[in-house]
Amino acid sequence: MATVTNPSAASTGSLTAKALREATFTAVMTFLMFALFIGLKTDQNMRNELILVPRWGMLAILVVIAFVGRFAMVAWLQPWRTASKAAKSAAPTVDEDAGFVKRNFSKLAILALVLYPPIILWIFGVQGSLKYIDNFGIQILIYVMLAWGLNIVVGLAGLLDLGYVAFYAVGAYSYALLSINFGFSFWILLPLAGILSAFWGIILGFPVLRLKGDYLAIVTLAFGEIIRLVLINWQDVTKGTFGISGIPKITLFGIPFDASPNGFAKMFHLAPSSAYYKVFLFYLILLLCLLTAFVTIRLRRLPIGRAWEALREDEIACRSLGINTVTTKLTAFAIGAMFGGFAGSFFAARQGFVSPESFVFLESAVILSMVVLGGMGSLTGIAIAAIAMVGGTELLREMDFLKHVFGPDFTPELYRMLIFGLAMVFMMLVRPRGFVGTREPTAFLFERKAVSGAFTKEGHG
Amino acid sequence: MSAVAKPMNNDAILKVEHLSMRFGGLMAINDLSFEVRRGEITALIGPNGAGKTTVFNCITGFYKPTMGMISMHQEGGKSFYLERMADFEVTRDAKVARTFQNIRLFSGLTLLENLLVAQHNALMKASGYTVLGLLGFKSYKDASKEATEKARYWLEKASLIDRADDPAGDLPYGAQRRLEIARAMCTGPELLCLDEPAAGLNPRESQELNKLLRSIRADNGTSLLLIEHDMSVVMEISDHVVVLEYGQKISDGDPAHVKNDPRVIAAYLGVDDDEVETVRHEVEEGAN
Numbered sequence: 001m002a003t004v005t006n007p008s009a010a011s012t013g014s015l016t017a018k019a020l021r022e023a024t025f026t027a028v029m030t031f032l033m034f035a036l037f038i039g040l041k042t043d044q045n046m047r048n049e050l051i052l053v054p055r056w057g058m059l060a061i062l063v064v065i066a067f068v069g070r071f072a073m074v075a076w077l078q079p080w081r082t083a084s085k086a087a088k089s090a091a092p093t094v095d096e097d098a099g100f101v102k103r104n105f106s107k108l109a110i111l112a113l114v115l116y117p118p119i120i121l122w123i124f125g126v127q128g129s130l131k132y133i134d135n136f137g138i139q140i141l142i143y144v145m146l147a148w149g150l151n152i153v154v155g156l157a158g159l160l161d162l163g164y165v166a167f168y169a170v171g172a173y174s175y176a177l178l179s180i181n182f183g184f185s186f187w188i189l190l191p192l193a194g195i196l197s198a199f200w201g202i203i204l205g206f207p208v209l210r211l212k213g214d215y216l217a218i219v220t221l222a223f224g225e226i227i228r229l230v231l232i233n234w235q236d237v238t239k240g241t242f243g244i245s246g247i248p249k250i251t252l253f254g255i256p257f258d259a260s261p262n263g264f265a266k267m268f269h270l271a272p273s274s275a276y277y278k279v280f281l282f283y284l285i286l287l288l289c290l291l292t293a294f295v296t297i298r299l300r301r302l303p304i305g306r307a308w309e310a311l312r313e314d315e316i317a318c319r320s321l322g323i324n325t326v327t328t329k330l331t332a333f334a335i336g337a338m339f340g341g342f343a344g345s346f347f348a349a350r351q352g353f354v355s356p357e358s359f360v361f362l363e364s365a366v367i368l369s370m371v372v373l374g375g376m377g378s379l380t381g382i383a384i385a386a387i388a389m390v391g392g393t394e395l396l397r398e399m400d401f402l403k404h405v406f407g408p409d410f411t412p413e414l415y416r417m418l419i420f421g422l423a424m425v426f427m428m429l430v431r432p433r434g435f436v437g438t439r440e441p442t443a444f445l446f447e448r449k450a451v452s453g454a455f456t457k458e459g460h461g
Numbered sequence: 462m463s464a465v466a467k468p469m470n471n472d473a474i475l476k477v478e479h480l481s482m483r484f485g486g487l488m489a490i491n492d493l494s495f496e497v498r499r500g501e502i503t504a505l506i507g508p509n510g511a512g513k514t515t516v517f518n519c520i521t522g523f524y525k526p527t528m529g530m531i532s533m534h535q536e537g538g539k540s541f542y543l544e545r546m547a548d549f550e551v552t553r554d555a556k557v558a559r560t561f562q563n564i565r566l567f568s569g570l571t572l573l574e575n576l577l578v579a580q581h582n583a584l585m586k587a588s589g590y591t592v593l594g595l596l597g598f599k600s601y602k603d604a605s606k607e608a609t610e611k612a613r614y615w616l617e618k619a620s621l622i623d624r625a626d627d628p629a630g631d632l633p634y635g636a637q638r639r640l641e642i643a644r645a646m647c648t649g650p651e652l653l654c655l656d657e658p659a660a661g662l663n664p665r666e667s668q669e670l671n672k673l674l675r676s677i678r679a680d681n682g683t684s685l686l687l688i689e690h691d692m693s694v695v696m697e698i699s700d701h702v703v704v705l706e707y708g709q710k711i712s713d714g715d716p717a718h719v720k721n722d723p724r725v726i727a728a729y730l731g732v733d734d735d736e737v738e739t740v741r742h743e744v745e746e747g748a749n
Contacts, residue, residue: 302588303577303578303585304588306570306581309567314568316565317566319549320561320565322582324549444625446626447626448626449627452628455569456568456628
């Protein structure tokens with residue numbers, strides 16, 4: 001009867017007991033597991049003898065962490081989660097009006113990006129702003145653009161492309177080689193680099209048309225590596241691993257950004273600084289990103305975009321409806337590659353130097369994980385993922401205070417991949433469909449309802 | 462069937478001649494010939510494994526037949542040899558649409574989007590192969606509005622209009638079947654091939670389906686070819702039945718004729734060949 005009259009007290013008591021029991025068990029397991037790994041360390045002494053160095057302190061810390069962690073999980077986290085779940089399911093599902101911020105999110109985001117350079121300039125001054133505009137702003141926006149480009153191939157058409165960085169490389173080298181050898185300006189080479197990349201997208205597309213899933217992924221991966229190896233080994237043209245340096249800067253309708261008398265700084269009577277060029281580059285890449293977003297949004301409402309999404313859902317059904325899946329896939333590859341090419345030529349112009357080092361497989365993987373983390377097909381989600389991933393990396397460089405915690409030898413950016421991996425595993429556990437797990441329909445009769453990620457498919461290849 | 466008000470032009474819309482399909486050592490279809498007449502509902506029936514779906518896949522271009530000819534004769538007088546065409550061309554040019562035995566909807570797209578995808582080729586042309594549409598030309602906007610109206614018409618006809626903006630994967634099974642038929646109709650076919658449209662439907666849904674199929678034929682002038690197991694559906698709506706067994710035609714005629722054909726009864730009940738005569742005897746006695 002006592003348990004019936006006062007269930008909460010009884011359950012609290014049993015919960016603590018249960019938590020203690022489980023925590024003790026976990027601590028013992030931790031001790032057994034790490035006793036030899038962490039508790040003992042083999043070392044050599046002065047006489048070159050193998051000795052065992054006990055590290056009981058560290059072992060004790062681990063055991064305590066395991067104990068406290070398990071206790072906290074059982075005693076507090078789990079009841080809290082079940083309670084919040086119950087509260088969620090109990091709450092009536094009222095469609096509350098989305099707030100002002102939510103409704104106008106993209107407009108506000110664009111406004112914030114447009115205002116970003118002046119605000120940074122105002123806060124940090126001309127020289128101090130360099131880091132924020134270049135490392136954070138431009139760097140992130142390049143990746144946003146790349147991820148949006150890849151989104152067309154992976155997120156919309158459902159074709160898993162692990163070699164996307166190849167098109168980025170084609171764009172970058174197109175700009176580098178053509179501007180150095182023929183002296184063409186950026187404004188001619190930008191579309192040209194896009195066209196060349198699209199062309200290579202089609203070249204990749206043809207052999208992989210019949211492939212699906214893992215096979216498609218492997219072949220695209222190989223394609224990316226082939227491009228990189230050609231860049232390394234075709235030394236007469238690409239100068240191999242030395243890379244190409246001295247790539248001309250972009251001019252603003254003929255006004256160069258340098259200290260010359262007719263340069264930008266002199267013309268507007270400003271103190272010469274490279275910051276103006278960076279601000280200019282920031283707005284340029286912002287424009288390119290907006291172009292990518294605009295084209296993607298428009299394409300989704302056009303038959304070709306719908307055909308891409310239909311292709312992701314069911315290829316055989318597509319063919320039964322009279323859709324030529326060959327041209328549909330090729331256009332997806334070509335348009336995705338084209339944006340990669342734009343980003344590549346911008347990258348070459350911004351760095352002034354390109355080498356095969358910049359186009360390794362890791363870049364493809366990072367761009368792909370942005371698309372997956374963001375939620376396939378969602379531009380907003382992908383942008384957030386790009387900011388988190390690139391911005392997070394840059395932030396690690398800034399975390400000097402960690403040196404005080406872990407000692408002067410600690411370089412946080414070396415832990416980048418570890419943190420990446422952990423963050424990704426965590427994200428995929430919490431939100432398996434990415435930041436934005438729903439799909440916006442491209443047309444509606446009565447009201448626009450987001451499609452739950454449970455219904456959309458990831459594509460078959 | 463009730464008397465048809467207007468005189469039907471009963472020439473063949475689809476002719477299958479000496480069709481054979483071999484998978485390795487298995488002869489799935491063996492020298493099959495039959496016709497689908499314009500404006501009629503033709504049913505293709507037969508026991509499991511008789512080769513019905515293989516015939517469908519040959520007609521719609523998903524398989525290339527080993528031998529034989531399949532010709533499609535359109536209302537306008539154009540003819541196509543379907544065995545020479547790629548699967549998507551069969552729908553796009555020859556105007557033969559199909560559905561699938563295991564429903565193949567775009568489950569993550571809304572109902573409306575499903576029907577818009579089906580109008581891909583018309584919209585593609587209107588959008589100037591994407592270029593004009595990307596630049597926001599009016600011609601695409603008009604075509605898009607028209608396509609939406611067509612989709613609305615078919616949603617209403619399939620009684621799915623209330624759920625137009627829901628994902629297709631969220632629909633119950635019977636509604637998914639109707640949506641797949643509506644989607645196939647949005648391609649503007651002259652011949653609609655349905656692979657077991659009544660499979661898994663309850664009697665009420667089955668009735669709704671019959672109504673939909675009849676109205677497709679009456680209002681849209683589309684000829685139908687359907688594979689069906691459900692005899693009540695076949696007998697109720699079809700004008701012409703072709704029976705297959707082991708890849709060969711064993712009977713061909715109107716439903717009443719086929720129903721009483723001893724070979725059909727034998728095929729469905731599983732009687733040995735030498736017993737067919739006995740069955741025929743019984744049937745004739747029963748008829749008298």
